[in-house]
Amino acid sequence: MKTSYDVVIVGTGIAGLHCALNLPKHLSVLLVAKDYAWECNTFYAQGGVAVAKDEADIALHVSDTLHAGAGHCVKEAVDVLCSEGPKAIASLIKRGFCFDSDEKGDLLYTKEAAHSTHRILHAGGDATGRHIHLFMMQHLPFPILYNTQVTDLLMHENTCYGVRVLHAGDIINLYGKKVVIASGGVGSLYEYHTNARTISADMQGMCLSHSIELADMEMMQFHPTAFVLGTAVRKQLLSESLRGEGAKVVDDEGRRFVFDYHPDGELAPRDVVSRAIFDYKQKSGKEVYLDVSDFEESHFQKRFPSIYFNMKNIGYNLPSERIPISPAFHYSMGGIRTTMNGEVLHVKHLYAIGEAAHTGVHGANRLASNSLLEGLVFSYRAALDIQATLSNASSVISFSEKEAILICEGDKILKNELRHLMWCHAGIVRNEQNLQFARKRVKEMLELPIGKLLRLRLLVSQEIIQSALKRKASLGAHFIQKRS
Numbered sequence: 001m002k003t004s005y006d007v008v009i010v011g012t013g014i015a016g017l018h019c020a021l022n023l024p025k026h027l028s029v030l031l032v033a034k035d036y037a038w039e040c041n042t043f044y045a046q047g048g049v050a051v052a053k054d055e056a057d058i059a060l061h062v063s064d065t066l067h068a069g070a071g072h073c074v075k076e077a078v079d080v081l082c083s084e085g086p087k088a089i090a091s092l093i094k095r096g097f098c099f100d101s102d103e104k105g106d107l108l109y110t111k112e113a114a115h116s117t118h119r120i121l122h123a124g125g126d127a128t129g130r131h132i133h134l135f136m137m138q139h140l141p142f143p144i145l146y147n148t149q150v151t152d153l154l155m156h157e158n159t160c161y162g163v164r165v166l167h168a169g170d171i172i173n174l175y176g177k178k179v180v181i182a183s184g185g186v187g188s189l190y191e192y193h194t195n196a197r198t199i200s201a202d203m204q205g206m207c208l209s210h211s212i213e214l215a216d217m218e219m220m221q222f223h224p225t226a227f228v229l230g231t232a233v234r235k236q237l238l239s240e241s242l243r244g245e246g247a248k249v250v251d252d253e254g255r256r257f258v259f260d261y262h263p264d265g266e267l268a269p270r271d272v273v274s275r276a277i278f279d280y281k282q283k284s285g286k287e288v289y290l291d292v293s294d295f296e297e298s299h300f301q302k303r304f305p306s307i308y309f310n311m312k313n314i315g316y317n318l319p320s321e322r323i324p325i326s327p328a329f330h331y332s333m334g335g336i337r338t339t340m341n342g343e344v345l346h347v348k349h350l351y352a353i354g355e356a357a358h359t360g361v362h363g364a365n366r367l368a369s370n371s372l373l374e375g376l377v378f379s380y381r382a383a384l385d386i387q388a389t390l391s392n393a394s395s396v397i398s399f400s401e402k403e404a405i406l407i408c409e410g411d412k413i414l415k416n417e418l419r420h421l422m423w424c425h426a427g428i429v430r431n432e433q434n435l436q437f438a439r440k441r442v443k444e445m446l447e448l449p450i451g452k453l454l455r456l457r458l459l460v461s462q463e464i465i466q467s468a469l470k471r472k473a474s475l476g477a478h479f480i481q482k483r484s
């Protein structure tokens, strides 16, 4: 098996695939996926990709993004995202990708919460991520090593030389002149989440263990409308576009209580809607539903085919039946700190892009549908930077293939305890006491004889908790409950 490459990319979501698509074909590039290539958040993305519709909309897209981010965004990153977004979308369309359009061939744009205009492109109705993923996989000129879990970064004196992987039961070192982390967010740290099962914060944990800086890890986004009653680990998301196009959040009696919390009701920023549902459920003891009964059935089935069929399989007839909902963990605004070209700060030849990265583009709260766009824009920039600097790469040094024990007996029980702990104590609504409790328990777990993979999850959880403890006042998705 070949073990030395020009570029090794960890992850086959939109960020990893799009980076690869923008690298010259003559380079030797390997992509690594923990599971099947499609077991990633990109594949499950429903609503669409936000993009400025025309030149005039760029400034508005910037201001919507800054507003949703609660003043915590890095303005330069937002400018890059919104001004380079249209070019990224045009290039995807030029390659042959089809977004949904009307009979005349004009692109159809929808609206989502906190966008001041219709600017969300979608594909296959509510299957945008699946369509983009399939398209990119069909055009990928490089190989993917499937069912391969990265277990460490090969680091020496602030330089990255590759990754260590578990592949078919063996530990192997894969060397790359450039290494790209495109491994997504941290979903599996939480009891209720919408993320793919492969998304468990491994790479963020490895960064911490090599003293590589993460930023804004207290900024965790919870999606307001997920169906969490099923037994599946990944909870069924009910896209923001449903509310954008008229779905209502109601209680048992059909009352639209979100207006008690915000004048925009269901279309308030998602952190506001999430907290409203969480708070209302706790205080009233009532069940909360998403009511889609205003949709005409044939239109609903055409516009939201995945949700229609997934919910039918679970036993709900849409749009006539209301769906019981709860917020669930959805997206990590925090991540591995990078420059605007995806270079990981203070580490040579290592990049991070997509949800794993922190450019500051989302601030304290991601604007809906900005993350697929982030995946496109920043991966392209990283690909250009890689090409421009590849010849400067250091000569390869050799690393041992020794790896710590990855999984110990008892880890699964602790992993589930951790998910519950994070959901209850470092979730939607936080307070000092709960966070201190979580901090203490995570520290205790870290002192137990545990496997490396659980240790990585614990390190990231610890980082989330410590960042949350440091930020004393509420901001965006980070909400601190005041003592009554």
Ligand SMILES: Cc1cc2nc3c(=O)[nH]c(=O)nc-3n(C[C@H](O)[C@H](O)[C@H](O)COP(=O)(O)OP(=O)(O)OC[C@H]3O[C@@H](n4cnc5c(N)ncnc54)[C@H](O)[C@@H]3O)c2cc1C
Residues within 6 Å of the ligand: 010, 011, 012, 013, 014, 015, 016, 032, 033, 034, 035, 037, 039, 040, 041, 042, 043, 044, 045, 046, 047, 048, 049, 050, 128, 129, 148, 149, 150, 151, 182, 183, 184, 185, 194, 195, 196, 198, 199, 200, 202, 203, 237, 330, 331, 353, 354, 355, 356, 368, 369, 370, 371, 372, 373, 375
């Ligand atoms: C249900 C759902 C709906 C969403 N809807 C939208 C939407 O409509 N619009 C929008 O903009 N955003 C949406 N998002 C968010 C968006 O999908 C993600 O932020 C984005 O797809 C992340 O892309 P990525 O390439 O960074 O990571 P991912 O697509 O998550 O890919 C991560 C990859 O890394 C691999 N990986 C992880 N760890 C390892 C490891 N240790 N070793 C090897 N490989 C590893 C995984 O196998 C996977 O291939 C949604 C998210 C979810 C969960």
